Amino acid sequence: MISSRCRDAFAGKPLSAHRVALEQAIEAARIFGQKVFEVWINERAGPAPATLNWWEWCLGQARDCDLMVVLYNGCSGSALMQTGGVGICHAEFAAAMAVGPDKVRVIQLDPVATTRGSADQAFRDDLARTASSRLPRRTAASSRRRCCSRCLTASATWPCSACGKHAEARPG
Numbered sequence: 001m002i003s004s005r006c007r008d009a010f011a012g013k014p015l016s017a018h019r020v021a022l023e024q025a026i027e028a029a030r031i032f033g034q035k036v037f038e039v040w041i042n043e044r045a046g047p048a049p050a051t052l053n054w055w056e057w058c059l060g061q062a063r064d065c066d067l068m069v070v071l072y073n074g075c076s077g078s079a080l081m082q083t084g085g086v087g088i089c090h091a092e093f094a095a096a097m098a099v100g101p102d103k104v105r106v107i108q109l110d111p112v113a114t115t116r117g118s119a120d121q122a123f124r125d126d127l128a129r130t131a132s133s134r135l136p137r138r139t140a141a142s143s144r145r146r147c148c149s150r151c152l153t154a155s156a157t158w159p160c161s162a163c164g165k166h167a168e169a170r171p172g
Contacts, residue, residue, distance in 0.1 A: 001040045001061055002151070003092045004071035010109050011143055015071060016043050022069075022151045029152065040065060055080075055088065062092040063099045069151050070106045074113035076123035090123035097130060107147060 002023065006016040023039040030036070040061050062068060076087025086094075096104050106127065115121045 001065035001068045001092075001096075002071065003062065003068060003089055005073060005075050005077055005089060006042075008073055008075060008113070010071075010073060010147070015073070015109075018071065018147060019043060022148060025148055025152060055091070058088060058092055059095045062095040065096065066103060068092070068096040068104050070104065071109055071147070072106050072112070072123075072127065073109040074120060074124065075116065076119040079119050085117075085119045085122065087119045087123060090119065090126065093123070094126065101130070107151065109147065 002019045004015045004019060007014050009015070010018060019041045020043055023041050023044065026037050026039050027035065042058065045061075070089070070093050072089075075089065077089030077091075079085055079087045093104065093106075113120075115124060
């Protein structure tokens with residue numbers, strides 16, 4: 001799963017465009033000649049089941065994914081479904097961390113936006129708290145190329161839950 005804001009710009013394009021490109025690059029990676037990655041991004045996910053609202057559906061994806069890559073730009077995401085002021089990106093991060101911190105990778109997109117409100121500050125604080133104790137991998141990217149490289153590295157070095165060893169994927 002790749003989690004980030006959708007419309008916010010990075011390297012001259014909306015983050016949703018970067019997610020689509022990253023999905024394609026990661027899914028093109030092969031291990032022993034076989035396709036092994038299926039990337040969930042909301043741009044291509046289709047409608048949520050009628051029994052769930054979009055918020056719960058996204059949180060379910062975050063809990064169920066094997067690897068979550070968070071493209072963090074300083075914003076917590078839409079808080080439309082919550083009155084507590086937690087954005088969807090923050091909620092997805094928290095849901096994935098609650099299930100397995102070892103599956104979460106954060107790529108900080110530099111420069112990080114200034115805090116726009118309490119939801120953004122809460123996400124920033126949560127990342128700072130978990131960075132030292134529970135978050136195994138956090139890195140930064142300042143360009144589209146570096147962001148793609150960091151995402152591919154995160155995919156290729158994620159611990160395989162079945163064997164505890166690292167996957168060794170190679171692009172295309």
